[in-house]
Amino acid sequence: MVIPRSLSTRVLEVEAIGRLIAALQEDGRTVIAPTLRDGAITLDVIDSFADLPVGLTAEMAPGRYQLVPDPEGRLFGATVGPASAKRWQRPPEVVVWSGRKDGGMVARVPDRSESQLAYVGLRGCDLAARRVLDRAVGARPSDAFIVAVECTRPGSTCFCVSMGTGPGVSEGADVVITEIVEPAHVLVTRALTPRGATLLARLGGAPPKGAEEDAAWAQVAAAARAMSGGIDPDAAAAALRMPSADGWDDVAARCLACGNCTMVCPTCFCTTTVDHTTPDGLEATRVRLWDSCFSLGFTELHGKPVRASIGSRYRQWMSHKLSWWWDQFGSSGCVGCGRCIVWCPVGIDIRQEAAAAVERVGVHAK
């Protein structure tokens, strides 16, 4: 892992996060960070340090999420939760335009809804996802301020290493934090951009001692080594480029076609537009909503869905993520965050399904 020399590295005490949040707010930004909300640690708007889920982490497994105490009292103990930055990057419901019948149709999509935001606590996979999503929808990167956190304790559903997106962070953020508890509970922090460096300078802190910096490196590296399995991106891309319509019955029997995987995925971008009018018919609004390729009506053509069977919808989703995305946008559509695995109510695991698809092609080839 090659990480460019950062602009500056400081060691901050844990409480410095409070000052960091305040400083971002002083700059007029709304801060989005992991917080406890209805039984999960998830990204949301926070007011202050007190909203961080200190001492709480989560255990995740396919279709399973459980809050557990973190005896070491970390700020960023839990890896990614159900919400991703997509919620702000490409919000679930947007008025595309509105207008009057006698006038024009006025665009409403804000130039960039994110510019006044600051994210604290995005992970390597999240940063990759932001790039991938921007690329897919043809958007310029926003100037949201990003404080990333490197993962030292990935969950069992994480597979960023196989997708090349984490757990270390080397780009896509202004500031990167590695939270360590040994030899002391501190935040080893570096800036990747000039404005990140400016912010860090405002927070004070000390230059790192060797032990702290080493611990940070070592723990991230250990996390990477410990992460098993995942997806072989090349094999999956090849296997799914021309997927057979057969072989999907098994996953189809389990898949609810509920769309949760696509909703929580930080890169899935499918939307549907609907028009609304006032009762007098004089004013109209067009709204864009998150939708999913799992919706039956999504491919409706001449009154019938093109992809009617659940198997064909799952095949579409996975082939798009892991294979066709390369053709379309030059990368994988999956960044290995594992959200779709955790938040699938029946725990369908894209890693296993991808392996099965690769296997099927292998069998065919023989």
Add this chain to the structure above:
Amino acid sequence: MKPTLAVFKFASCDGCQLSILDAEDHLLAIAAAVDIAEFPEATTRSEPGPYTVGLVEGSVTTPHDALRIREIRDQCQILVTIGACATSGGIQALRNAADVAEFAAQVYPNPEYLDVLATSTAISDHVQVDYALYGCPVSVDQLVDFITALLAGRRPSVPDYSVCIECKRRGSTCVLVAPGMPCLGPVTRAGCGAICPAFGRGCYGCFGPSSRPNVASLAVAWEAAGATREDLAEALRAFTVGAPEFMEAARAL
């Protein structure tokens, strides 16, 4: 000429037609755009048909109502069922699997006065229906949007996907995964705005089945959440018990 609107009631709680009056912001604008020719809950005015649009609330439970719905169908250019009672028979369709005489004897001292059918059935079991709005009750927003769509000549957008999509748009944490509560969201039609998970409970299916619900697989998730297959079957046999997808799925569990 303004299109005429008529609202009819069958066996129901009145909640769905009340939703029209609950559209406070839009009520007067709608009343200005259509001619409300018949709507006993709201007006003494009662004009004879034919009507452009008839909204029907409630299920058919009496021999008289089975005839009345035919007359109404004849009078309405576009017939729309509003709510779970009208679209699937409502909770009162729980009687369909029971002995109605025994039910009646339970509740009424003189059941012989009752003139009721053994079943509570959806309007579409009796006449052809042009559009259906789901929910117990229908969503006010959907109802308003539906009426404005008809007025504008737009295809009404009635989702057929699962509550999960709305649940995630809303930003709720999945209750089936996180605390591990039974939730019917994955097999229930969206439209309510995914209220239940947002209010800390599993969806109880009041919008009826989504398109091609995979109940058999949901049973596995319910078991993981500590509920039994019987619990799931019982949950399906509730507000939209008459919906064939739910009825059959419950039987198969």
Add this chain to the structure above:
Amino acid sequence: MRSETRRIGVEYISRVEGEGSLRVLVRDGKVQECEFGIFEPPRFFEAFMRGRKFTEAPDITARICGICPVAYQMSSVQAMEAACGVTVDPAVDELRTLLYCGEWIESHVLHMYLLHAPDFLGYESGIALAADHPEEVGRGLRLKQTGNALVAALGGREIHPVGIRVGGFHRVPTRRELEPLIPRFEQAREDALATVDFVASLPIPEAERDDEYVALSDDDHYAIHHGRIRSTRGMDIAVDEWNDYFVEEHVARSTSLHSHIRERGLYQVGPMARFNLSEELLRPVALEAAHRVGLSAPCTNPFRSIVVRAVETLHAVDLALEILERYQRPPRPYVPVPPVAGVGHGASEAPRGLLYHRYEIDADGRVLHAQIVPPTAQNQGSIEADLLHLVERNLELTDADLQHLLEQSIRNYDPCISCSVHFLRLEVDRG
């Protein structure tokens, strides 16, 4: 007077919730028959509640009535909690009061502005009224919307809210979620005050008829969902004594079930009953407004019930505002309620009056028996008594005017016919 037979029949009484009919037969100046019939088809709630889980009662019984679902939810959860011997946390209980205020507001305002006021002013509907009185109806809609917003904030939606559960709420809102309601309720208080003046200015017919008024009554609160059952004629019983005092039976001149107080006869429930029993416990702003427009207990003119509704609306708005202002999120949304075999009773004041539930459950929490007595069932006898009283005193009116008066009189009770859990179908002369 010439010998003549007058028949007044209204097949379908409008601007009431549900399906009702009216039949009056006058022969030679004497009222022969006077029936307020309900032909809402039966839906057998009490029957299909049997065998269901006790936790389902609030969601299922809410479906009895879309106009006052909260009342059904509240009476049923209280009955279940009583059966299992559980008391909810006071903070959560107060949140229930808040939710109930929302229902009182939206239901009362709906009735006053959209269903009843048009009668007094000679309009066919609230919508027609709005054409000439846009300011008043606009105010009513705004007020109703505020009531609805409160129910939706606590329960997700106005009709059949999903928040309530046995033991408390599924989830309690954060203070931040409720705060935006405060300015709306400040506005609502102004609107509710103006509503009292508006309805008091309506031309109200004289029709005093004393009755026995029954309501929940509490020593220190204008009772909504707590208290004993008391009457203006001295009854004072606990909720679980209901069946010892109240009976539902057939009366000769009607085919529908009427409620009676054992060995005493007819009684009525509703806003006038509450007001007559607990006037002094109204919020000061509401009491003052009542007195300002000349309303004080005992009020025995059913046509003045609309004024009482306005006063109660103001009370509910003011109470809700206070609860909202001091709201802190309760530490836990509900107390666990393990099922206990037994019987539980619950009563609360639906907007249209006392609503009683009784359940018998087994040790697994399955419902063995359910009994639900909705307010409109209890009022049916009084409604007919009013009709008789009015017909006898107004025989000189033309049929059309008499019919209008009678229909209006039925609407005094805001009858929610869909909650006729166990009304019988009335044989209606459709000739």
Add this chain to the structure above:
Amino acid sequence: MVPVAEVAVATREVIGFHRETEDTVTLTIEDREARGFLPGQFFMLSPFGIGESAISISGDPGRPGAIEHTIRSVGMVTAALSSLRPGDRVGARGPYGVGWPMEAATGGDLVVVAGGIGLAPLRSVVRQVIGARHRFRRVAVLIGARAPSELLFQQEIHEWRGRFDLDVHVTVDSADASWMGPIDVVTRLIPRMDVDPAKSVAMVCGPEVMMRFAAADLERLGISSDRIYVSMERNMQCAVGVCGHCQMGPFFICKDGPVLPYSRIAPYMGVRET
């Protein structure tokens, strides 16, 4: 950068109306910006408050200031579009998509195969060909319709048939005795084409099954699949590849198509539910 789909929809004036058949009309819409277009491209048309539909350009690419669309009324949006008359306004954005390979076809033979409303986007091709006839060698136009009454652009086809430099054939699926032409599916005409397969480009538009049969026949004739072009149809909402609806394998039909070489799309057309 705001994705193109999300730019304000311009409202434009309808300046011409012509009824083609009972359910199909041709609208002419003013285009002052005159950005120009290629045959095969399409616009997203929005009747106010009703929705939006992808509609091909059916007119003459050489005609400045106006764009023609031929619309078959099959649902609410197309019904609303069909009810527009000169003077009405309609929301329009476009042109979008990859059009027919006019350059690749230049200098060789051209086979045009159209079924039903599929003739709309190919009419632009024929018009462009007529406008620069010398740039093409033999040009064959095969047109199929369900019935004579459903045949689009009848007057114009009559004129095409009158030209010596176009080989125009019209066939219908069924007809009564008054129909003088062949009764057959349009693909049956393909084997009889007198073209030089090695130097031919084929352009096909119609229902998906018809396109597959046509392509197979064209291949049999000797035209290689990378010189056969089809215009695909999928559910389309944004038209710029950001809504996800029109995906078919690796393609966004809206921006990688709708016109695609058969060689590239055929593998996906062959897989159930793609």
